[in-house]
Amino acid sequence: MTQRYKTMIKTPTATIFFGNASHAVIPDVIRTTTLRPLACPLPVQQLFFQNQVHKNQGLAITEETRKNYTAHLVHDSDYLITHLPNIGIGVLTADCAPIALIDPRNTAIAMIHAGWRGSVGGIVLNALAHMNNLYGTQASDAIAYIGPCAHTCCYQIDQTFVNQLPGWAHAFVQNNRFDLVACNSTILRQAGIPAEQINLNTSTCTICNEKFLSYRRNSLNPARQPSIIWLN
Ligand SMILES: [Zn+2]
Numbered sequence: 001m002t003q004r005y006k007t008m009i010k011t012p013t014a015t016i017f018f019g020n021a022s023h024a025v026i027p028d029v030i031r032t033t034t035l036r037p038l039a040c041p042l043p044v045q046q047l048f049f050q051n052q053v054h055k056n057q058g059l060a061i062t063e064e065t066r067k068n069y070t071a072h073l074v075h076d077s078d079y080l081i082t083h084l085p086n087i088g089i090g091v092l093t094a095d096c097a098p099i100a101l102i103d104p105r106n107t108a109i110a111m112i113h114a115g116w117r118g119s120v121g122g123i124v125l126n127a128l129a130h131m132n133n134l135y136g137t138q139a140s141d142a143i144a145y146i147g148p149c150a151h152t153c154c155y156q157i158d159q160t161f162v163n164q165l166p167g168w169a170h171a172f173v174q175n176n177r178f179d180l181v182a183c184n185s186t187i188l189r190q191a192g193i194p195a196e197q198i199n200l201n202t203s204t205c206t207i208c209n210e211k212f213l214s215y216r217r218n219s220l221n222p223a224r225q226p227s228i229i230w231l232n
Pocket residue numbers: 001151152153154155205206207208209
């Protein structure tokens with residue numbers, strides 16, 4: 001487990017906010033009320049979150065679609081992409097991995113909700129393909145940041161879980177634990193993102209670090225930590 005977790009990551013193109021328990025939001029509540037103030041300079045009206053369903057599809061916030069997506073959590077979506085300035089795209093997690101992608105060449109970004117289901121279902125590849133389609137993103141240019149999520153120190157799984165994994169993903173099971181970070185970093189690398197552009201030191205274990213919300217540690221707590229990315 002790495003301890004080099006930072007809440008705010010500034011790059012020349014975009015800024016990433018990986019929240020923790022102190023930024024907790026309750027997904028069912030932000031549908032009708034405002035988000036709690038976040039350590040993010042954008043007003044809440046410019047932050048986009050959608051209804052996460054642990055699948056592998058997502059939405060693009062473009063000039064054309066922007067007006068349709070102003071309501072939080074209305075559309076089923078597990079990643080958001082955009083090339084618009086002054087828009088924050090986010091996911092809410094507690095053990096699933098938030099993954100941020102930056103394409104500095106085409107000035108485009110993504111925020112992905114990657115639990116094990118979405119991860120083995122190809123959500124990262126879908127987000128990259130969507131960015132390629134709309135913005136011309138090449139994986140070789142993309143920079144990835146994996147945020148706080150369940151790590152192998154704590155992510156214990158059983159045979160029922162293993163049976164649901166596709167064969168190739170069994171490589172990320174060891175000692176009855178699933179390596180969500182290695183699974184996603186391998187997918188990112190195989191998609192064509194150079195290893196040195198995949199940042200893992202922005203991740204830490206949400207289960208054993210009580211600074212974070214963890215579904216595994218407390219499944220009764222409906223609150224989630226927000227992860228948001230926006231173009232500078
Ligand atoms: Zn742990």
